Structures are given as C-alpha cells and as structure tokens.
Amino acid sequence: MVTSPELDRTTILREADAAARHLARICFKTGPPVFTGVELEWTVHDAADPARPVDGNRLRAALGPHTPTTLDRGSPTEPLAHGSAVTLEPGGQLEVSSPPRPSVAALIDATEADVGQVSGLLADAGLVLGRTGIDPWRSPRPVVETPRYRAMRCVFDRRGAAGRTMMYSTAGLQVCLDAGEPGELPARWAAAHAVGPPLVAAFATADRHAGRRTGWASARMAAWLAIDPARTRPVWSPSGADRDPVAAWTEYVLAAPLLCLRGDGADWTPPAGVTFADWLAGGLPRPPTTDDLDYHVSTLFPPVRPRGYLEIRYLDAQPGRDWRIPLAVLAALFAEPGTVRAALAAARPVAGRWHAAARYGLTDPPLAAAAATLCDLALAALPGLRLPTDTYEEISRGIRRRLAAAERGQR
Numbered sequence: 001m002v003t004s005p006e007l008d009r010t011t012i013l014r015e016a017d018a019a020a021r022h023l024a025r026i027c028f029k030t031g032p033p034v035f036t037g038v039e040l041e042w043t044v045h046d047a048a049d050p051a052r053p054v055d056g057n058r059l060r061a062a063l064g065p066h067t068p069t070t071l072d073r074g075s076p077t078e079p080l081a082h083g084s085a086v087t088l089e090p091g092g093q094l095e096v097s098s099p100p101r102p103s104v105a106a107l108i109d110a111t112e113a114d115v116g117q118v119s120g121l122l123a124d125a126g127l128v129l130g131r132t133g134i135d136p137w138r139s140p141r142p143v144v145e146t147p148r149y150r151a152m153r154c155v156f157d158r159r160g161a162a163g164r165t166m167m168y169s170t171a172g173l174q175v176c177l178d179a180g181e182p183g184e185l186p187a188r189w190a191a192a193h194a195v196g197p198p199l200v201a202a203f204a205t206a207d208r209h210a211g212r213r214t215g216w217a218s219a220r221m222a223a224w225l226a227i228d229p230a231r232t233r234p235v236w237s238p239s240g241a242d243r244d245p246v247a248a249w250t251e252y253v254l255a256a257p258l259l260c261l262r263g264d265g266a267d268w269t270p271p272a273g274v275t276f277a278d279w280l281a282g283g284l285p286r287p288p289t290t291d292d293l294d295y296h297v298s299t300l301f302p303p304v305r306p307r308g309y310l311e312i313r314y315l316d317a318q319p320g321r322d323w324r325i326p327l328a329v330l331a332a333l334f335a336e337p338g339t340v341r342a343a344l345a346a347a348r349p350v351a352g353r354w355h356a357a358a359r360y361g362l363t364d365p366p367l368a369a370a371a372a373t374l375c376d377l378a379l380a381a382l383p384g385l386r387l388p389t390d391t392y393e394e395i396s397r398g399i400r401r402r403l404a405a406a407e408r409g410q411r
Helices: 016-027 056-066 104-124 147-157 162-169 185-194 196-202 219-226 245-255 276-280 290-298 320-333 337-350 354-363 365-385 389-409
Strands: 036-042 044-046 085-088 094-097 127-129 172-178 304-306 309-316
Touching (some): 016 245, 056 085, 056 104, 104 127, 147 162, 172 320, 185 304, 196 320, 196 337, 196 354, 196 389, 219 354, 245 276, 276 290, 365 389
Antiparallel strands (some): 044 127
C-alpha cells in the first residue's frame, strides 16, 4: 500500500471541514496500484474436541512470544518469521496479518509460511484452526476482555444478540488493495463494493453455528448485517453510484455513533447516540483530536473500508489453503483498469443484494450469474499475476470449482 510520512495525531478538531481534510489524507492514498495484503482470521479449536472452549491461558501458552498484548500486556509481540502480526479477536479468534507485498506470489509464499508456523505452535498445544466463517460448534463467549471489547459489547447489546455473535464467533478473510491513481479511484471503489454480494455468495462457508444449521449461506455476514447499520452498511450503493468516494466516506464517518470513548478507566462505553459530528459540535466535555478520529474510524466496519488502501472485509474464512482462491480472484479482477470496469459492469445488477447473498448464496440465480462472470474474468486475468505453475494450477482449479457451482445456481 502507498505510505506517507507520519501525521500529527494530536491536532484538536473543532469543525467538520478539518475532519474531512484529515480523512482524505489518511483514508485515500492514491498512486499506482502495486501492493496486495491479506488478513486471515480463524476460530481456534481443541484438536480432539472442537466443541470444547479454548481459554486465554491456553492461547497464551501456545503463542508464546507472538501473543498480542490484548491477552498478555508483557508480551514482546514478536512477528512471525515472514513478518506477519498475530492478533486475537474477542472470542479468541486468531488473525494473521501479512505485510503487503508487490506481487501476489510473494504474498502467498510469505503468508503460507507464517500460517504454517502459527499452525505448528497451535498443534503443539493440541489446537487447530477452524475451517469456516463462523464457529460451527460453540455458542458465543468472550475470551479476550479489554475496555474496547467491553464497550463494543455494551453498545451492540442495545440492538440485540448479533453483536456478540460477530465478536465471539465469526472469522473473516480480508484482502487489501491499493486505492489506485486518482482517476481510477471511483471505479475501483465502486467495483470493490459491487463485486461483494456475488463473491460473498461464491465463497460462503458459514452455514452452521453452535451445533445447528442456520438457514443462511453465510451466517457470518448475517450477523454483520444485523448490527447497527450506521457502522456496518456499505458506504457505496448503486443508488449513490456517482458520489465522490472521499465525500461519501466523510459523511459516513461523521454520522456514525461512537462505539468507544477512551479513558483511563476500564469503562469506555460512550453516551448512547453521540456521533462524531456531535463531538465536533461540542457534545462531549473535551474536543476530539485527529487521534480520536483515527480511533473512531477503527470502530467502523463497512464491507469495504478505506484505510489508505481498500480493505475488503466481506469474505468468510476459507478451509485450509483455500484462502488463496478469493485473494487471487480479487487481485486478478483489480490488476488492470479494463478488468475493473468489466467486473463492475458484471456485478452492478446485483450490487445491492448483500442480504440475499448471505441468505441464499449461489442458489440465488442473479447472484450466481454475476459470480460466474466474475470467475470467468478472474480466470482470464489470472496469468497476469505470474504465479508459480503449481500455485497457478491449484488456484485455477479452485476458481473453476466456484464457476461450476455458480453455473449450477443459474439453473
């Protein structure tokens, strides 16, 4: 991803225009699209009894010096051998975040090595990584407790149980793509959203949770859709397709209620309904800073989140090595401006069908048709990623399996 010099994080903000300028600087860093990143998340299970709870002490012992400080304040938080960071989500889900790489082949090689390393550490402790986007055996339960997570739970509980399901039971796959040149940004931004529903359908793995069928192809996405839409709905939609991405994101950020209000104590729960715009207008005792705005952005969870690059957040975790398949699909679709435009055109008719994608997956014919076209486009563009022959052939077979499933869904 494109990097920039350190920004002053302590500037006091008193008006929306200043906040908008800061967001434009940090959230949409344009330039030639070069880098690709990936963040892989899994539920963690006892190898002999996957329904058995796994507590923080067992995770700490397994991860050793790689344990995040959210679980062990004194941990050195050493990265894995190829640079990936290890983090833990509130329900004990493990995430490996690889540094971005200038080639997908290098990204896959480094990430595979780090996943192998962390899998070995877990295996030595009798633990294994999950294979789906939601815990198929266990009900939601907290494992990692921090002021942030307690505040999140409190706010989400105001709207029902979906927040706890998301926090404690779901596992996703995130792909990070450069925003691109200024002239390319609107199309890349639109396409990243538009291809979401058909790719959610094509890569849904979360149909079973807490020992039962859920009735959803992706119960993970269903949980996200049921949380406060002010912080989880898509920023882009077909009805507002021509909106400037920076303006749309700024409006979204300022209108979202606070999820956490950091302080010295253990309770970070904010007053109900106070938005960042309210804070700018004097709604809290002190004015916000640029650091507060950055932190607020970290508590917003739309399907595509701009973080200097485009963080694509809508995919379920995949079994085993299959995480490489949606990574390669997205990298191929976004490798060239022409393919981006073709993907956007193919997906536009179903671009708003997030709920249907989560519920029905590829049994929804319009979504299946769009997914099939996207798979065809990805297969045609895949040679441009210059993957090693074995990797190329394995990923190509995986895309063809999704293509065949999508073609069946159209019948």
